[in-house]
Amino acid sequence: MRVSAHFLVLEQLPGTKGGQAVTDDSQRFTTMYDECRQRVWAYVVSQAGRQIADEVVSETFAIAWRRFDDIPEPALPWLLGVARNVLRDNIRAEMRRESLAGELRAWTEEDHADQVAERLAVMNALASLNPDERELLILVAWQGLTPRDAARVIGCSAATFRVRLHRARKRLVQAMKTAPAVRPQTRVRNLSEEWS
Incomplete structure (x- = not known):
């Protein structure tokens, strides 16, 4: 096909x-x-x-x-x-945000309960970010691009991308800390360390 x-x-x-x-x-x-x-x-x-x-x-x-x-x-x-x-x-940014949340929810339906709760917390935290911040995290974490390659996708310098990515990661970690679905702070800390 x-x-x-x-x-x-x-x-x-x-x-x-x-x-x-x-x-x-x-x-x-x-x-x-x-x-x-x-x-x-x-x-x-x-x-x-x-x-x-x-x-x-x-x-x-x-x-x-x-x-x-x-x-x-x-x-x-x-x-x-x-x-x-x-x-x-x-498409407009709002349509992307709604669609992303729906797709991510569909991917977690068959997971184990703990994984579902954790993924929902990540999805909720990710959905709370603005579309530009979310895109930065997706390019690096899910697409596996280096910051230099991801900067080319976004159309900015690698240094600018790294600064924006750092800020997006901080906002994601903060959103996860305040999310009711995942309470253990160690998991939030581990997630932030994995993306460093």
């Missing part, structure tokens, strides 16, 4: 003939698509929910095809930046 979706994108793009692009570019694009698609999709889901993820990912890779020669190595931070811009063009 992944590869067929890729070829659907190619068929819709100018400069292709019946879904066949220049062989080298097509091969390189296919490799990039296979390596990055799932992480771009997960990023979009984390920001806006599953209901628009496929559309945003398709548009992101359509832009990537049109600007293929401009994509730096590694491609993932650039693709995530494009996906971020597509999202900002299509």
Whole structure:
């Protein structure tokens, strides 16, 4: 299904003939698509929910095809930046916040009781942050990007990103300390140490 979706994108793009692009570019694009698609999709889901993820990912890779020669190595931070811009063009911050909370709740329904309580506390604390702070934490903690790569996604310097990330982490820890679902302060302290 992944590869067929890729070829659907190619068929819709100018400069292709019946879904066949220049062989080298097509091969390189296919490799990039296979390596990055799932992480771009997960990023979009984390920001806006599953209901628009496929559309945003398709548009992101359509832009990537049109600007293929401009994509730096590694491609993932650039693709995530494009996906971020597509999202900002299509939805408002409030819709992203509601969708993220719904998606995260759905992921915890089958967990054990303690894990559910802990994850709900993290979700509630995360949902209490503003969308920009939440995005910083998601890029580093869930997407696994380095601060330098995440700074490229956001469009700021690595130093600025680190300052913003530090502030977002402090706000998350403070929100978790005041959250009624998780009382033990040691877990909050451990979470903050894990992200340091």
